[in-house]
Amino acid sequence: MEERIFCKGGxxxxxxxxxxxxxxxxxxxxxADPNLLVGFDSNDDGAVYQINEGQAIVSTLDFFPPLVEDPxxxxxxxAANALSDIYAMGGRVLSALNIVCFPESMDLxxxxxxxxxxxxxxxxxxxxxxxxxxxxxxxxxxxxxVTGLVDPRRIYRNTGCRxxxxxxxxxxxxxxxxxxxxxIGEASEEAVKEAVDSMLTLNKSAAxxxxxxxxxxxxxxxxxxxxxHLREMLDGRFSAVIESGQVPVFDVCKAxxxxxxxxxxxxxxxxxxxxxxxxxxxxxxxxxxxFDPQTSGGLLISVPADEAAEIVERMxxxxxxxxxxxxxxxxxxxxxxxx
Amino acid sequence: xKHFLDARGLSCPxxxxxxxxxxxxxxxxxxxxxxxxxxxxxxxxTKFAKVRSHGVLSEKIAENHYQVVITVGExxxxxxxxxxxxxxxxxxxxxxxxxxxxxxxxxAVVLSSNQMGNGAEELGKALMKAFIFALTxxxxxxxxxxxxNSGAFLSCEGSDSLEDLKALEAAGVQIxxxxxxxxxxxxxxxxxxxxxxxxxxxxxxxxxxxxxxxx
Numbered sequence: 140m141e142e143r144i145f146c147k148g149g150x151x152x153x154x155x156x157x158x159x160x161x162x163x164x165x166x167x168x169x170x171a172d173p174n175l176l177v178g179f180d181s182n183d184d185g186a187v188y189q190i191n192e193g194q195a196i197v198s199t200l201d202f203f204p205p206l207v208e209d210p211x212x213x214x215x216x217x218a219a220n221a222l223s224d225i226y227a228m229g230g231r232v233l234s235a236l237n238i239v240c241f242p243e244s245m246d247l248x249x250x251x252x253x254x255x256x257x258x259x260x261x262x263x264x265x266x267x268x269x270x271x272x273x274x275x276x277x278x279x280x281x282x283x284x285v286t287g288l289v290d291p292r293r294i295y296r297n298t299g300c301r302x303x304x305x306x307x308x309x310x311x312x313x314x315x316x317x318x319x320x321x322x323i324g325e326a327s328e329e330a331v332k333e334a335v336d337s338m339l340t341l342n343k344s345a346a347x348x349x350x351x352x353x354x355x356x357x358x359x360x361x362x363x364x365x366x367x368h369l370r371e372m373l374d375g376r377f378s379a380v381i382e383s384g385q386v387p388v389f390d391v392c393k394a395x396x397x398x399x400x401x402x403x404x405x406x407x408x409x410x411x412x413x414x415x416x417x418x419x420x421x422x423x424x425x426x427x428x429x430f431d432p433q434t435s436g437g438l439l440i441s442v443p444a445d446e447a448a449e450i451v452e453r454m455x456x457x458x459x460x461x462x463x464x465x466x467x468x469x470x471x472x473x474x475x476x477x478x
Numbered sequence: 479x480k481h482f483l484d485a486r487g488l489s490c491p492x493x494x495x496x497x498x499x500x501x502x503x504x505x506x507x508x509x510x511x512x513x514x515x516x517x518x519x520x521x522x523x524t525k526f527a528k529v530r531s532h533g534v535l536s537e538k539i540a541e542n543h544y545q546v547v548i549t550v551g552e553x554x555x556x557x558x559x560x561x562x563x564x565x566x567x568x569x570x571x572x573x574x575x576x577x578x579x580x581x582x583x584x585x586a587v588v589l590s591s592n593q594m595g596n597g598a599e600e601l602g603k604a605l606m607k608a609f610i611f612a613l614t615x616x617x618x619x620x621x622x623x624x625x626x627n628s629g630a631f632l633s634c635e636g637s638d639s640l641e642d643l644k645a646l647e648a649a650g651v652q653i654x655x656x657x658x659x660x661x662x663x664x665x666x667x668x669x670x671x672x673x674x675x676x677x678x679x680x681x682x683x684x685x686x687x688x689x690x691x692x693x
Contacts, residue, residue, distance in 0.1 A: 162612065162615065162616070165608065165611065165612040165615060319490075319491055323491065323492065323495060375644070375645055375648045398495075398498070399491055399494045399495060399498060399522070399526050400491050400495070401490065401491050401494070401522060402490055402491070403489065403490040403516075403518040403519070403522070406490070406518045406521050406522050406525070407518060410521070414650075423529050
């Protein structure tokens, strides 16, 4: 018999708002440690602590409620999503610890399947699952705390792009819209399968290809959607022009967006970015896809324009739907122009 | 006939999807009144109505209680209407004044010193730097930051808060520093962000604000 778990709005749509969070964080006393290369102060994907000249530890943690009903797939997606932050920093995965919230009254076989999904992804990442912690709770939540290693001279920061850089996106956008359509019984099985396959794909091969090139900035696209993550990357110092026709998206998403299978999180993302983005002749559905919150989304990378074609070609060979989606320009009135 | 939907307690996208399904059985000119319990649902319904060329009005009735009234458009939102409306959407729906009523409140932050609170200078300066940084992280940014007396040092070259104030300015916050004060401290050439203001403007800004924040 197939086991099913109850899922509400799970995945990265379940995040606390950035504003609320930073108010709390700003009240905490900070200790200055020169070895902490990346910490609270930045909005980066993981924390980086230098241990010697050539090595630094990357730490990250991510967990959320179920976003698909199959426990094994949920575990694997949650793990792929948590592991992604290591890749977004340019690191390699060493080990991971499980974070589990699970109702006492529920069948432990379900938990077993979630953990198996997670374990399989950690192994695929080349890491070892080394332990974890579980709590009895009303709702299921699962994720990982991951430890990785990075060369401190080659950390991929969220910011640092330069004028003229090409912007590459390595996965299709629209998983939030597909999962929303799924929640109300309106998504096709093919669409859900495509979205799940994408979420299960580790950003490992993308990150490994990038090791041979000059990465100026890199982040993974998650709950804040493509445009908010891009705006963060531009850091108020640059603008970007996005060619909407080049952005990889799940085909069916446009139809779902036109039926308004939209998340509250996407609207929050739209409100957050407000007038800083200008759409020039872009369909309403494409606008929504660009604001759509992603779970286990792809990498968004800023690289010198002359290296972009080769990177994309190698990513295609590795089976990734990567595309050059736009370019970094000098600072303009609008932060992002989508055309 | 007036149609009625209580979508309170439903999470997105159900308020919009249920409204859309209700409209299928309605004629142009008919009205559907939808109740929802959060601002984001109001925005999503407004977005839906504009894209589908329906008329839309919304009102906050009480805490967690909003009413959205949609008048079904001539085309019932079918065919071509979607594309025509897409432009309208970016122009109208996301006007922050329309979307986020709480933003209508005008907030002025007044920095009358380069220190926060009375006490050790070193602490006061550190606190002020942290205050301005925390200000940049608020969901609702102020409309204007006024800087006068030694507060003028904060918006000038060499200030630890210059980047934060620039970030606020980039986010649409007006940064205004007292010209007399810049002059007095010999900072006129060093202003690093925003514009110079005068006492007349300072009085008018403070008078016109619904809320004045003084750290």
